[in-house]
Amino acid sequence: MAAAHLLRASSSRASVLFVIVAVFAGFSEGREAGRDELFAETLRDEAVARLYELGKVTDADGHLERTFLSPAFTRASKQVLDWMKDAGLKTWVDQMGNVHGRVDGRNASAEALLIGSHIDTVIDAGFYDGTLGVISAIAAVKALMKKGRLNDLKRPVEVIAFSDEEGVRFQSTFLGSSAVAGILPAKAFEISDKSGATLRDVLKANSLEATEESLIQLKYDPSSVWGYVEVHIEQGPVLEFLGYPLGVVKGIAGQTRLKVTVGGSQGHAGTIPMAMRQDPMAASAELILFLETLCKSPAKFLNRREQCRSLSGDSIDGLVCTVGDISIWPGASNVIPGQVTFSVDLRAIDDEAREAVIFEFSEQLYEICDRRSVLCTVEQKHSAGAVRCDPALSSHLEWAARTAAREISGGFTQTQAPVMMSGAGHDAMAMSHLTKVGMLFVRCRGGVSHSPEEYVLEEDVWAAGLAIMNFLESL
Ligand code: GLV
Ligand code: MN
Ligand code: MN
Numbered sequence: 001m002a003a004a005h006l007l008r009a010s011s012s013r014a015s016v017l018f019v020i021v022a023v024f025a026g027f028s029e030g031r032e033a034g035r036d037e038l039f040a041e042t043l044r045d046e047a048v049a050r051l052y053e054l055g056k057v058t059d060a061d062g063h064l065e066r067t068f069l070s071p072a073f074t075r076a077s078k079q080v081l082d083w084m085k086d087a088g089l090k091t092w093v094d095q096m097g098n099v100h101g102r103v104d105g106r107n108a109s110a111e112a113l114l115i116g117s118h119i120d121t122v123i124d125a126g127f128y129d130g131t132l133g134v135i136s137a138i139a140a141v142k143a144l145m146k147k148g149r150l151n152d153l154k155r156p157v158e159v160i161a162f163s164d165e166e167g168v169r170f171q172s173t174f175l176g177s178s179a180v181a182g183i184l185p186a187k188a189f190e191i192s193d194k195s196g197a198t199l200r201d202v203l204k205a206n207s208l209e210a211t212e213e214s215l216i217q218l219k220y221d222p223s224s225v226w227g228y229v230e231v232h233i234e235q236g237p238v239l240e241f242l243g244y245p246l247g248v249v250k251g252i253a254g255q256t257r258l259k260v261t262v263g264g265s266q267g268h269a270g271t272i273p274m275a276m277r278q279d280p281m282a283a284s285a286e287l288i289l290f291l292e293t294l295c296k297s298p299a300k301f302l303n304r305r306e307q308c309r310s311l312s313g314d315s316i317d318g319l320v321c322t323v324g325d326i327s328i329w330p331g332a333s334n335v336i337p338g339q340v341t342f343s344v345d346l347r348a349i350d351d352e353a354r355e356a357v358i359f360e361f362s363e364q365l366y367e368i369c370d371r372r373s374v375l376c377t378v379e380q381k382h383s384a385g386a387v388r389c390d391p392a393l394s395s396h397l398e399w400a401a402r403t404a405a406r407e408i409s410g411g412f413t414q415t416q417a418p419v420m421m422s423g424a425g426h427d428a429m430a431m432s433h434l435t436k437v438g439m440l441f442v443r444c445r446g447g448v449s450h451s452p453e454e455y456v457l458e459e460d461v462w463a464a465g466l467a468i469m470n471f472l473e474s475l
Contacts, residue, residue, distance in 0.1 A: 038407055039143040043465030047139040048458050050083065054119070054135070055127035063124040063452065068164040068175060069097050069206050076119050080134060080161045087142035088150050089159060095214040096179040097163035097206065103141065105153030111226035112156035113475060114435070115468065118165035118176065118427055126454020132442060133231040134161045136461065140468035154475045155226055162427050169193045169202075171257060171343070171381045177430035182219030186212050220434055227393055228431040229471070230439045231464050233456055235424045237447030245408075245463040246401035247418040248394050249439035252429050253318045254351045254386035256358055258344040260287065260365070263375040266330070266338030280340040281328065283372045288323050290364055291344065294357060295321035301360050318349040318423055319357065343381075347423055351385045387429050393438030394419070397471060401440055404466035408459060424449075440467060 057079065058064045059072040066072040077099050084091045084101030091101045099119070102112070117133025137159045144150050160180065167173030170191050178184040189200040189210045200210040208214075239247050264280035294301055298316050325343040344361070348354040362378055369376035401417040420441065428437040442464045445455040 037147075038462075038466060039139075039146065039469070040462060042143045042146065043136070043139045043469065044458055044462035046142075047135050047461050047465055050135050050139075051127050051131060051461070054079065054131050060123075064121055064127070065123045065125065066119070066121045067123075067166070067169040068120050069202050069208075070169070073097070073120060073163070074206070077161065077163070080119060080138075083135075083138050084159060087138050087159075088145040089138075089141060094179070095203070095209045095218055096176050096184075097203075097208060098176040098180060099161040099163075100158055101138070101141075102156060102158040103150055103153065104156045105151060107154070108156060110155040111224060112158050113226050113472075114158050114160055114180075114220075114228045114431070115230070116160035116162055116177075116228070116427060117230050117232055118162040120162075120164050120166050120168070122166050122168055122450050124452060126449060126452055128233045128442075128444065128454050128456050129235065129449055130162075130165055130232070132233055132456060132461065132464065134159070136231050136464040137468055139465040140472060143465065143469050144472060149473065153472060157472060157475075165425070165427050167257070167382065170199060171259070173257070173382050173425060174384070174427060174430040175199070177427035179215065179218040180220055181430045181432075181434040182215075183430060183433045184215060184218075186215060222434055225435045227390065227436045227438065228428060228434070229393070229397065229468075230426055230428045230431075230437070231468060232422075232424075232426055232439060232441060233444045233449060233454065234420075234441040234447070235444065235449035238420055239418060239441060239443035240445065240447060242418050244415075244418055245405050245443050245457075245460040246467055247420050247441040247443075248398045248401060249389055249422050249428075249441055250394060250419050251349065251389055252387045252422040252424075252426055252439075253347045253349050254354050255345065255347040255382070255384055255425050256354060256380065257382040258346070258358070259379045259381050260284075260342050260344060261377045261379070262287070262340045262342075262369065264336070264338060264340075267336045269334040269336055272336060277336060278373045279336050280374050281337045283369060283374045283376075284326070284340040284342055286368055286372070287365055287376075288342065290368065291321050291323065291361055294361060294364070295319055295346070298353075298357055298360075301364075302356050316348050316350060316353040316357070318347060318421060319353065320348075320423060321346045321357070347425075349386055349421060384425065384429050387432045387437065389428070389438050390436035393436055396474070397438045397440050397467070400467040400471035400474070401463075403470050404463045407466060408463050440464065 057072050057076040059070045080099050081091050089101030115137045118130035162176035164175035192198045203210040262280035262284050265278040322345045323342050327341045328337045329339040398417045443460050
């Protein structure tokens, strides 16, 4: 039954991704909708208009930037709450700034399906990352309301717009979904943003509570929840390469974020001889290049170590390492810096392999720092294990995606939706601590994301909304 073709995408960015096109069984092929039942007005036209509208809600001039509980975030959350009301949902905002909209369906006390994504963004973001999942879920509920089917739902359905998935403001990620999943520790209230404001300060300034009691209230009771579903842009090139609008996520890579601080001896750029410097900038450059070499050829390094013998393959599935943020003090062209800090973002499908790479990086880091007489510290800011999506939920989502693709193409598409791993992090990672999770990916142009160039075809926005509508109707 589950025969599979293994495809390797050929473009350079796609070459690290393997896609398993699996055959799922168990859901009827028979559902055929007339064009008027496809709700193009709600699922495509209005959804696309809302994506553009939210894309304009920004704290910055000239680019999209909407981080956790910023003024733009608050405006966006009010807008999303209104759209949830418009879709027939009962709404509220919780103590971590997450926006919720719920409909009870036929049985208010049955386990609820949670469906969501995030409305915070990276800096200089596109319009779709996170927002697409929230807007397509609201659109699907609204289409069901128009169909007069909202109160027929077998179980409660709750749409959640999470407040922080990107982790830009506090470098922590998943503040919103971790709180709902009950895995956010009280010590998280003490983390601070670049301005020095703690999470507690920021919550209080937004009239939100920051107490152990509020964390207990935020946490959902696992016995009240049936599962969590998330729609998200793929953020990679595979679906476009395969020519399919939607894909099913089989799992999400684990990730670690580190903050490396390199302290040196600040001094005059014109007077200190090269041999007498303790330059944290040059040391950071060596560390960053070493990280790149390690992640390109991990086996070369890890095989040397007894404890890493099990990881003797030439590559580690999905291993990627990035330094995306660097700060220099004091930052002037005629000053040898006193201190450099930089971020490390490291991901892999295999948690043990990810730990081994971090261990190797730290070992080499201290050696390099000793040799250069600079003082280095490494702080772990975030760590999340890889997540496997629930097979039955994934199979159900595959049926919903395939049906939507077929309906929109007028019966043309018959093949199974591709099944893939996610290298990007998602709220589903945190939600997997609460309940079973499933995800759908939506094709995006050129695989580009975390960029204003991010783009999803209007027909694919429609496919996403229709797939969720199909899924909700078949619960
Ligand atoms: C979220 O977008 C992440 O994977 O960093
Ligand atoms: Mn996202
Ligand atoms: Mn993102």
